[in-house]
Amino acid sequence: MRKSIATVSVSGTLTEKLEAIAAAGFDGVEIFENDLLACPLPPEEIRARVADLGLTIDLYQPFRDFEAVPEPVLARNLRRAEHKFRLMERLGTDLLLVCSNVSPGAIGDDELAAEHLRLLGERAAEHGIRIAYEALAWGRHVNEYLHAWRVVRMAGHPNVGTCLDSFHILSRGSDPIGIEAIPGEKIFFLQLADAPLLAMDVLQWSRHYRCFPGQGTFDVAGLVRHALNAGYPGPLSLEVFNDHFRQADTKRTARDGMRSLIALEGELVGAAHPSVPSGFAFAELADTGALGGVLSALGFARTGRHPTKPVELWEQGGARLLLNATGAESALIAIGLDSPDPAGAVKHAETLLSPVLPRERAPEEARLDAIAAPDGTQIFFCDDSWLSDFAPDARAGGEITGIDHVALTQPWHYFDEAELFYRSVLGLRPQGGLELPDPYGLLRSKAMSAPDGAVRMVVNIAQVGAGDIAWQHVALACDDILAVARRLHAEHPGLLLPIPGNYYDDLEARHEVDPELRRLGVLYDRDEDGGEFLHLYTVTMGRVFFELVQRIGGYDGYGAANAPIRLAVQHSGGD
Amino acid sequence: MRKSIATVSVSGTLTEKLEAIAAAGFDGVEIFENDLLACPLPPEEIRARVADLGLTIDLYQPFRDFEAVPEPVLARNLRRAEHKFRLMERLGTDLLLVCSNVSPGAIGDDELAAEHLRLLGERAAEHGIRIAYEALAWGRHVNEYLHAWRVVRMAGHPNVGTCLDSFHILSRGSDPIGIEAIPGEKIFFLQLADAPLLAMDVLQWSRHYRCFPGQGTFDVAGLVRHALNAGYPGPLSLEVFNDHFRQADTKRTARDGMRSLIALEGELVGAAHPSVPSGFAFAELADTGALGGVLSALGFARTGRHPTKPVELWEQGGARLLLNATGAESALIAIGLDSPDPAGAVKHAETLLSPVLPRERAPEEARLDAIAAPDGTQIFFCDDSWLSDFAPDARAGGEITGIDHVALTQPWHYFDEAELFYRSVLGLRPQGGLELPDPYGLLRSKAMSAPDGAVRMVVNIAQVGAGDIAWQHVALACDDILAVARRLHAEHPGLLLPIPGNYYDDLEARHEVDPELRRLGVLYDRDEDGGEFLHLYTVTMGRVFFELVQRIGGYDGYGAANAPIRLAVQHSGGD
CATH class of the missing domain: 3.20.20.150 (Divalent-metal-dependent TIM barrel enzymes)
Incomplete structure (x- = not known):
């Protein structure tokens, strides 16, 4: 028409x-x-x-x-x-x-x-x-x-x-x-x-x-x-x-x-989305040297290296992270999505006017099809072949089971663009928007997910007050967050974002929760159906930080009620 | 309390x-x-x-x-x-x-x-x-x-x-x-x-x-x-x-x-405002050299000089402008208000937490009491004594009769502050707010005036899109704007902001107006009671421009319907 x-x-x-x-x-x-x-x-x-x-x-x-x-x-x-x-x-x-x-x-x-x-x-x-x-x-x-x-x-x-x-x-x-x-x-x-x-x-x-x-x-x-x-x-x-x-x-x-x-x-015309992603293949982080230690602390093992690029593969359970030794600061630069039809997904994205990224590769390397998200993050559509580039020596088990979600920032004035992009280009569904009080303004936030929750993305507006908040994060899923937190507290004090005691006073007024949450700095949320969400954050490195999450009983949110606490602590530099 | x-x-x-x-x-x-x-x-x-x-x-x-x-x-x-x-x-x-x-x-x-x-x-x-x-x-x-x-x-x-x-x-x-x-x-x-x-x-x-x-x-x-x-x-x-x-x-x-x-x-406690201003004493402009010629073109004459500062007094009818040869760009830097009680006005402003400005002066110079407006513009409360500093040699008559209003800009996020400031500190009354479409955003605007209209101020929000619009202007009143416009067109082509012919096609569709408006680039507005407003603009010099206005039949507004036309032409550089 x-x-x-x-x-x-x-x-x-x-x-x-x-x-x-x-x-x-x-x-x-x-x-x-x-x-x-x-x-x-x-x-x-x-x-x-x-x-x-x-x-x-x-x-x-x-x-x-x-x-x-x-x-x-x-x-x-x-x-x-x-x-x-x-x-x-x-x-x-x-x-x-x-x-x-x-x-x-x-x-x-x-x-x-x-x-x-x-x-x-x-x-x-x-x-x-x-x-x-x-x-x-x-x-x-x-x-x-x-x-x-x-x-x-x-x-x-x-x-x-x-x-x-x-x-x-x-x-x-x-x-x-x-x-x-x-x-x-x-x-x-x-x-x-x-x-x-x-x-x-x-x-x-x-x-x-x-x-x-x-x-x-x-x-x-x-x-x-x-x-x-x-x-x-x-x-x-x-x-x-x-x-x-x-x-x-x-x-x-x-x-x-x-x-x-x-x-x-x-x-x-009732066209079904040709290639809704079925999971996160990887998240790629620019690394200025600090992230390898953090990943080790979180239980990741380096399992491979790219043959021609300064990129390492780190694995734990189903979570794969790439550390890319280029870039001026630690940042999330790319997301790999498991796609049933990578070429079809790129073609679909191109039809929808998304910029397809040129990709240099050696003839023997796997073909990777990538587009640019509205905030500039590269999005790769992957089948399993990409892994062969890294020739991983072993799958690393551990406490972390996979990537739960990825949070990106969206430029000021372009928030509406993001919903349409993630909906039409990736086939995700909006889970509803939120306004989160930040010490210096209101942060707009929107969650999008694949129908089965296998891919979850959170988009935050990048500007609050006069300045930019360019923070991004990767949330990692685990089955026993208290065990992870115990270990991290013992072995890597200083890695986790400290949570104010006042938060726990209020939490304990509202719910009967394990007192260990307070000691370990684990945050807690509960939905109306009794689903529970336990999570914690690392401190921020460059533009990026990690979250660990445990979902219990069908909890489908992101602990939004706790986000203002995190934001306030992050603004104060974690002190 | x-x-x-x-x-x-x-x-x-x-x-x-x-x-x-x-x-x-x-x-x-x-x-x-x-x-x-x-x-x-x-x-x-x-x-x-x-x-x-x-x-x-x-x-x-x-x-x-x-x-x-x-x-x-x-x-x-x-x-x-x-x-x-x-x-x-x-x-x-x-x-x-x-x-x-x-x-x-x-x-x-x-x-x-x-x-x-x-x-x-x-x-x-x-x-x-x-x-x-x-x-x-x-x-x-x-x-x-x-x-x-x-x-x-x-x-x-x-x-x-x-x-x-x-x-x-x-x-x-x-x-x-x-x-x-x-x-x-x-x-x-x-x-x-x-x-x-x-x-x-x-x-x-x-x-x-x-x-x-x-x-x-x-x-x-x-x-x-x-x-x-x-x-x-x-x-x-x-x-x-x-x-x-x-x-x-x-x-x-x-x-x-x-x-x-x-x-x-x-x-x-029913306290009357101690010192509602009764008129504009002057507007002071930082001048980098271009404004004297513009004022001459507008019919102003230089009638005095400050004995110790690089400041000239220019007059026409009841309009007095000071050109101050300091400053990096042409800008409106101060407003003088005729005050029945200058000292009382400053004291009142001080009570309301307005910064009182220190003022260096020679012992023989008139005392001038000044405060800072929210946008940094200096506001002086004046009786007649300030004029004696300039020892004006003669009052200059002409087509312009006085200052009609002054338009200032207000920093982003501080728009509400301005209304309270002008209302409480100066005793002005709000005339209602507006949103004006600008090519790159919506401009918020609010007019405030003394009860008798003797002092009128317009406050615009300074940010549109990604950039600042720091424009300010002084609007000068006259009784026969067509005569002024005819003279300016003949003698100073290029000084006036060109108005698109499409504006006049629409104006003529709505009203039967003098075809000379189009030839002269004079804008027109009409209120519901038949009051009329004719106005024109000069091009912008640095941050400042001049408006000429003629009010007929009790028109009490500012030609807001025409402001989007002006903004579009100003953004295009007047070409």
């Missing part, structure tokens, strides 16, 4: 927007009036610029507060419309969005509204222009999409149709199945936006919190399916108002929007 | 918070539990630290989901309370905030709630502790302050009283006059927060958007007056949850909170 996007959805000047939109591969744009008004180019030059970029102008918008008004206002509004028709002729576009009247002076009379729209349709027809009438969720009298369609049908003019907007429909909780009552050719336009579920005034919600399909909680694909069932022939067009998108990089946002439409198309 | 603040209201670790709170001059603190849990110091050391800082711990909070629960939960809750009582003994505090139960398991039975609170009161009394029961606005069953008082009265225990919180009361639209029905000695605590009027879920509103009294729209002073009428003997205590405060400088926020309580006390 043709793909379009409203210029308001991305940051920048109109010309910057158009260039980014074309570069992302869109077919068309909706010109948002304010973007045009602020542009120094005359409409004819904008038209030429759009054409040069291989785009079409699919819609001009919005035309406000037109219909169902007293006579003198109608005359002014028709005069105003004539100006816009002439402008649209200069721009070379023939579809005008008219959104339902929000003014206190609007009259609640469908026949009057229809009569005015017919009048507008007649005037528009003289210019070869069509009118797409849309119900704003906060329209004065018309605020339901079926009500807008009723008025359009009453208007009975071939140049008057309706515009559907997924936000306006789904934010009100309206059932989109009614779309199938509208003849497809009378659906002149379809605008798409998702949004997180927020309990707030719908106008503010719409103006600040819309996001691209797949980044929120609406079933946008379901709505599109109804429009296609109705026979809608036009483009899928994104129209998003989002405070972060307004401040983010224009090209990056446009590409993210295109990714959302590609993923939506996949959802429409 | 004693002044207190909850540790959650400011950023940082607990020890940083306590130091900043003491430095700001508070008498006491509410210890917010999460701050304590994350603190490595044991309660006894926190107690000593608080005492060393000259503070008292006035409240420990919150104790959640206690009352009106089934029997087994009650037993657990009492056990939990015993732990907290022991903690409070170690901390040396005797007042515990119990907020109304929000859990789905809570039972809607006031008698049961009262019975449980009495039981808690009995246990507390054994430790010398008192219970302050508060209705959360989103409490499951108890969410009105008079309902909480009803339950407290039914509990009938001397150690059980109520806690009032201005946010929980005013956010629900409850009338606070009912406070006078509560015996003062049963009001165990009074928490104060203001908030902007937002149509959103009250829990989210409370957790993210509270602000200090005087920064929002609630009548906090009116509520406090009712509590004092009831005989409330305790402290005024700030409890604010605010995303910006969480990320702002700890000391600065604490000082801002103290300023809000001082201003509130002034409001309580």
